[in-house]
Amino acid sequence: MLDNHQKNIATFIHLSTFSRFIIPFGNFIGPLILWISNKDKSEFIDHHGKQALNFQISILLYAIIIGTITIPLFVFKILGGLDFMEFNGFHDFHINIGKPSPLLYIGGGLGVIMILAFIVELALIIRASLKARNGDLYNYPLTINFLK
Template sequence: MLDNHQKNIATFIHLSTFTRFIIPFGNFIGPIVLWMANKEKSEFVDNHGKQAINFQMSILLYALIMGILTVPFFIFNLISSFDFIDIDLFDGIHFNISEPSPLLYIGGGLGVLAVLGFILELVFIVIASLKARDGEPYHYPLTIAFLK
């Protein structure tokens, strides 16, 4: 039987991921500290702690992949918009704003995906917190099980 203390600890494990807005890497530090201190006391807390940490590690991996894909498109777009060979000495370097490159659309699309991913991450954390508060198990979607 779950008591309120176990439910509260599991809820705070999920909510502690929001400390990243105050402390760098707080989304890892908060859940890991709470989980390590309480994992032997309850299987419920242990499961929710693993879920929160796995989700944050998965989000970090997805963000790195998204960044690796987005940065080259942005750089290639910048490089392609310069006139490197300009005979007219009085004009200097030109930016071609009238014709955006298709690379800009790809990079922008990946940027929109990143913003949607961030919003979904916040929603999933709130849902997991509410499930923990109610004493129900929760499995984050698209999570890689680093900790089993």
């Protein structure tokens, strides 16, 4: 039988991921501290702590992958408009973005996907915290289980 203390700890594990807006890497530090200090007290807390950390690690991994694909596309587009052989100072410095290339569309599309993924991430964290508050187990979708 779960008591309110266990439900509250599990809920705060999920909500502590929002501390990243105040503290760098707070989305890892907050849940990690709460999980480590309470994981031996309850299987319920242990499950939610692992899920929250696995989800945050997975989101970081996905963001790194999409970022490594997106950033070079923008850089290639910007550097493609520069002529380095005739660079005579900043008075002749021009970047031609009059003709959008497919690279720009692909990079912009991936950027939009990252924004949508951020909104979905926030919604999933709120949903997980509500499930924990109600005493239900929750598994985040598309999560790689680093902690088992």
